[in-house]
Amino acid sequence: MAFMRAPCISSLLFCFLIASTCALKSVPPTCERIECPSYDVVDQGNGFEIRRYNSTEWISTAPIEDISFVEATRTGFLQLFDYIQGKNAYNETIEMTGPVITEVSPSDGPFCASSFIVSFYVPKKNQADPPPADGLHLQKWGPTYAAVRQFSGFVSDDSLGQEAAALYSSLQGSNWASAVDQGRKADPTSAYTVAQYNSPFEFSGRVNEIWMLFSQESSNTI
Numbered sequence: 001m002a003f004m005r006a007p008c009i010s011s012l013l014f015c016f017l018i019a020s021t022c023a024l025k026s027v028p029p030t031c032e033r034i035e036c037p038s039y040d041v042v043d044q045g046n047g048f049e050i051r052r053y054n055s056t057e058w059i060s061t062a063p064i065e066d067i068s069f070v071e072a073t074r075t076g077f078l079q080l081f082d083y084i085q086g087k088n089a090y091n092e093t094i095e096m097t098g099p100v101i102t103e104v105s106p107s108d109g110p111f112c113a114s115s116f117i118v119s120f121y122v123p124k125k126n127q128a129d130p131p132p133a134d135g136l137h138l139q140k141w142g143p144t145y146a147a148v149r150q151f152s153g154f155v156s157d158d159s160l161g162q163e164a165a166a167l168y169s170s171l172q173g174s175n176w177a178s179a180v181d182q183g184r185k186a187d188p189t190s191a192y193t194v195a196q197y198n199s200p201f202e203f204s205g206r207v208n209e210i211w212m213l214f215s216q217e218s219s220n221t222i
């Protein structure tokens with residue numbers, strides 16, 4: 001047993017000694033192949049990581065009403081995939097990026113439908129002049145903080161709420177709890193955001209994240 005545990009202990013020590021190196025381990029492997037927005041890890045806690053993204057641009061669907069996160073994300077993904085394949089005002093093909101994010105908003109609609117906005121990250125190359133397209137809109141985010149929980153496997157409608165609740169409860173008692181609460185008050189329509197880094201055809205090494213977004217300006221605790 002002691003022998004089997006040795007690597008864990010040494011990697012833990014390694015983390016204490018070189019915290020920034022270990023923080024890099026959380027970067028999803030997909031981002032070694034395709035462009036992802038870069039970020040700085042500003043804090044790590046038990047069950048969460050706090051990141052700071054500099055200004056980013058996203059191409060986003062209109063809100064999609066559905067009872068299923070999985071179905072809504074599929075619908076939005078296909079629209080955005082057409083967009084990067086050239087179905088846009090410039091007939092321009094755009095490189096695939098990661099992650100695909102879905103903003104989840106509870107709604108008062110019938111049958112407990114929720115509202116979902118699915119977005120692709122716009123590559124740096126296209127940020128100056130991303131092609132417009134019918135039914136899609138551009139979102140420009142200023143510097144944004146994200147409380148992040150990573151999980152693996154396929155995202156399912158059943159487990160999503162649990163993952164979001166786990167992130168929320170892991171933040172309680174930390175320096176970030178009130179900043180996250182204020183972020184949610186600032187945008188009450190958005191409960192949380194789900195970031196997925198793999199195509200539906202990849203079965204192993206899948207990485208997903210729950211993000212709760214806030215801005216430093218809305219926080220007094222940092």
Ligand SMILES: *[C@@H]1O[C@H](CO)[C@@H](O)[C@H](O)[C@H]1NC(C)=O
Pocket residue numbers: 038039040054
């Ligand atoms: C974000 O911007 C700041 C200030 O310009 C810079 O120091 C930092 O390296 C940037 N971080 C990333 C991840 O690009």
Ligand SMILES: *[C@@H]1O[C@H](CO)[C@@H](O)[C@H](O)[C@H]1NC(C)=O
Pocket residue numbers: 089090091
């Ligand atoms: C895009 O392609 C369509 C159909 O082939 C064509 O009618 C249109 O002029 C093209 N637009 C540009 C900006 O190249």
